[in-house]
Amino acid sequence: xxxxxxNRTKSKCDSLxxxxxxxxxxxxxxxxSCDLTFAMLADPQSAVDVACGKHGAANGMGxxxxxxxxxxVDVDTSKLINGKIKSTGALFLEAPVSGSKKPAExxxxxxxxxxxxxLYETVAPLLDIMGKSKFYLGDVGNGAAMKLVVNM
Numbered sequence: 001x002x003x004x005x006x007n008r009t010k011s012k013c014d015s016l017x018x019x020x021x022x023x024x025x026x027x028x029x030x031x032x033s034c035d036l037t038f039a040m041l042a043d044p045q046s047a048v049d050v051a052c053g054k055h056g057a058a059n060g061m062g063x064x065x066x067x068x069x070x071x072x073v074d075v076d077t078s079k080l081i082n083g084k085i086k087s088t089g090a091l092f093l094e095a096p097v098s099g100s101k102k103p104a105e106x107x108x109x110x111x112x113x114x115x116x117x118x119l120y121e122t123v124a125p126l127l128d129i130m131g132k133s134k135f136y137l138g139d140v141g142n143g144a145a146m147k148l149v150v151n152m
Contacts, residue, residue: 006030008046027051031060031067036123040070044077051081063089066119070111072096074148075141082115082140091119094140096147097131108132112150114143 003021005013010023017023024030027050031037037057041047047069051057061067067085069078069092078094085092093115103109109131113120120136127134137143 004030004034026055027057028055028059031057036066038068038070044073047071047073048077052084058084058088061085061088061090065090066122068093068095068123070095070097072147073144075144078144079141091116093119094143096143098150112137112143112146114138115140
C-alpha cells in the first residue's frame with residue numbers, strides 16, 4: 001500500500017518518509033494523488049483550513065475518492081467539511097477517535113464514524129489496523145456529537 005503524507009510542520013513527516021512514505025507539499029496534492037485521504041487536525045479551524053482552504057484537500061478530491069476526517073470537531077464544522085467534500089463528488093466520513101497518543105501508537109483507538117456507509121465499509125480494514133473498535137453512527141454530525149458525549 002502506498003502512503004503519502006503531509007503535515008503543517010514538514011519535519012514531523014521525516015520518520016514516515018524515511019520508512020518509504022511519499023511526501024506532498026499540500027493537502028490538495030495529497031488528495032489528488034490518493035484514493036483515500038485521512039485528516040487528523042488539532043482543532044476545528046485547522047480541520048476546515050486543511051479540508052477547505054486555498055490549497056485544501058477538497059481541491060484535489062473528486063468522484064471515486066474518499067475523505068476521512070479523524071479530527072475532533074463540533075457538529076457544524078463536520079457538516080461544513082462534509083458539504084465541501086461532497087460537492088466534489090467524493091465521499092466523506094467523520095471518524096473522531098477516543099484515545100490519545102499512547103493508544104494511537106498501540107493501535108487501540110476507538111473510531112466514532114458517521115457519513116457515507118460505502119466509504120465506512122471501504123476504510124473499515126484500515127480503521128481496524130489503527131484502532132481496537134469502530135462504530136458506524138449514521139448521518140454526519142452523529143460521530144462528532146458522540147465524541148462530545150464521550151469527552152464529558
